[in-house]
Amino acid sequence: MALVMIFHMLFSIALAVTVSIMSPSPLSLAKSDNLGFSVDLIHRDSPVSPYNHSLTPFECIGIALRRSSNRVNYFKLASLSAQAVSTEVIARDGQYLMKMAIGSTKFSFLAIADTGSDLTWIRCSPSTWCYKRKAPLFNPKRSLSYEVIPCNSKKCKSVPGSFCSRNGTCSYLVMYGDKSFSHGIVGTETVLLDSSARKPASLPGIIFGCGYHNRGTFSESASGIVGLGGGEVSLVSQMGSSIGGKFSYCLVPLLSQNTYSSRMHFGAKAKVVGKQVTTTPIIPTSMKTFYFLGLEGFSVAGRRLEIYDSSSSSPTDTFGAFKKLPIIIDSGTTLTYLPSNAFTKLELAVREAVKSRPIGDPQNRLKLCYRYNKTLALPIIVAHFTGANLTLNPMNTFLPTGPGVLCLAFLPDDNVAIFGSVAQMNFLVGYDLAKKTVSFKPTDCTKK
Missing domain, CATH: 2.40.70.10 (Acid Proteases)
Incomplete structure (x- = not known):
């Protein structure tokens, strides 16, 4: 990696x-x-x-x-x-x-x-x-x-x-x-x-x-x-x-x-097209200002984790046959925030996938960190949105918070869920407000 x-x-x-x-x-x-x-x-x-x-x-x-x-x-x-x-x-x-x-x-x-x-x-x-x-x-x-x-x-x-x-x-x-x-x-x-x-x-x-x-x-x-x-x-x-x-x-x-x-x-220049494009609908809510997507779960190193399992009781049941978490996509927020239960599932899966021993965050803000070395192998994480599977590389899921330290760029929060900017890097992210969709395409954003 x-x-x-x-x-x-x-x-x-x-x-x-x-x-x-x-x-x-x-x-x-x-x-x-x-x-x-x-x-x-x-x-x-x-x-x-x-x-x-x-x-x-x-x-x-x-x-x-x-x-x-x-x-x-x-x-x-x-x-x-x-x-x-x-x-x-x-x-x-x-x-x-x-x-x-x-x-x-x-x-x-x-x-x-x-x-x-x-x-x-x-x-x-x-x-x-x-x-x-x-x-x-x-x-x-x-x-x-x-x-x-x-x-x-x-x-x-x-x-x-x-x-x-x-x-x-x-x-x-x-x-x-x-x-x-x-x-x-x-x-x-x-x-x-x-x-x-x-x-x-x-x-x-x-x-x-x-x-x-x-x-x-x-x-x-x-x-x-x-x-x-x-x-x-x-x-x-x-x-x-x-x-x-x-x-x-x-x-x-x-x-x-x-x-x-x-x-x-903007406009014609904003089209997101190609074989690798994945598209998910914007969920309509009473809060029209924000762009909500439906998050079903994550996969960590190939292991699927649902946000809500069959026994979960959640107000998001009405969003479809599979329970989905309404999550705000926001380029103005650095990290990705998930409900505590969902974050715990994700954190445990990452701990199991990474064989190295966790260390503390030098910034004292993030929950799961590792010492960077040549043997450190970080897992691929896939975010499963409604109709769209978004493959996140380690650069989308870990942040360097100190010399030789990488931390999981997710935090728990039970009041709001946000898909932040780190997770969106090196993706062309397109909003189509007429069709009410958001599309993602893996892109080298350093190239014009």
């Missing part, structure tokens, strides 16, 4: 995004059919990232594990009610940054790209600031394309957490698990997917939030949130037929981030 590769896959922590439009002229996505364009994803800790602090690889891993824990806390809060999903987003722990522009002034900024939220919002001027910031502010009064939305309009009602202000404009309030918040006015604006080499693609009339009152532990270098969830007002949903409801991404392994960029694709 190519275990050396594991030490070259610092999972994606946070990525800055630059857009490369596949056309030499200005484009209006609203008037285009299935337009194809791609996005370069730059690792948060790469030399060109605004977050580059010259951290060691293992320091990056430690920070990433803490972010993963914070991200899970958000999903726990959101799962308490469908309304909570709509009114809470995570700002400080997002995994990706997206470079874009807005308005007739072509105001350029970085925002956190989040598949776990819907509303796109940006910090606006004048603003009340109660935290450090390096990011500039957007002044909507200087933009000719900016429009305020009336509070009694259909557009206003489509925004979760919206309400009428005293002057009759549509306002929003998004709350965070750490008591951070953003409050402002809902409007429409032209969003530009910017490119330094080519003309930008233009998305007119995008519903977004202009945040005038923001408090909490937001990122210093990001100006807001780009909502890429499954809800009605997410940027992906508002693009609609112009991208055919399709987007995909391909996350490069670890230290490859210094040489190669990950990629995100």
Whole structure:
């Protein structure tokens, strides 16, 4: 097994995004059919990232594990009610940054790209600031394309957490698990997917939030949130037929981030086709923001493990003849989280398959670790989704948490199940929101 590769896959922590439009002229996505364009994803800790602090690889891993824990806390809060999903987003722990522009002034900024939220919002001027910031502010009064939305309009009602202000404009309030918040006015604006080499693609009339009152532990270098969830007002949903409801991404392994960029694709460029493609349906739930898949179980070294056996009593019985676990697929969460019973089964199977003696995690966060040496043989793990068997190599299931130490990149959690970014590396992961499916294709993501 190519275990050396594991030490070259610092999972994606946070990525800055630059857009490369596949056309030499200005484009209006609203008037285009299935337009194809791609996005370069730059690792948060790469030399060109605004977050580059010259951290060691293992320091990056430690920070990433803490972010993963914070991200899970958000999903726990959101799962308490469908309304909570709509009114809470995570700002400080997002995994990706997206470079874009807005308005007739072509105001350029970085925002956190989040598949776990819907509303796109940006910090606006004048603003009340109660935290450090390096990011500039957007002044909507200087933009000719900016429009305020009336509070009694259909557009206003489509925004979760919206309400009428005293002057009759549509306002929003998004709350965070750490008591951070953003409050402002809902409007429409032209969003530009910017490119330094080519003309930008233009998305007119995008519903977004202009945040005038923001408090909490937001990122210093990001100006807001780009909502890429499954809800009605997410940027992906508002693009609609112009991208055919399709987007995909391909996350490069670890230290490859210094040489190669990950990629995100939209429209025709987002198609996932080929002999090795495996596809699973997105499970419909009341929490439309999140993308849920049906996980039936795992195989470890050829041994099948069901999430729920025939004696299990679970509210997931209604998802089919075989009991399935609704699991959120999320590129913003590092690790994969499973219910305690399922995690215990998986951990025991890995212990039985690996002949070496387990050791402690230097980060004191992961449960099962081994000392790396030439004799260490890690098993192949297969994730069994509805209609799809996804073969995970050791680089998808183990993380280097210290010199010569590899740890299982799974943790138990009885409140939320998440299929995280480490498990998705070196796969082309495609979302088809029209067909309600997610497809996977084994891919060398270092190759364009």
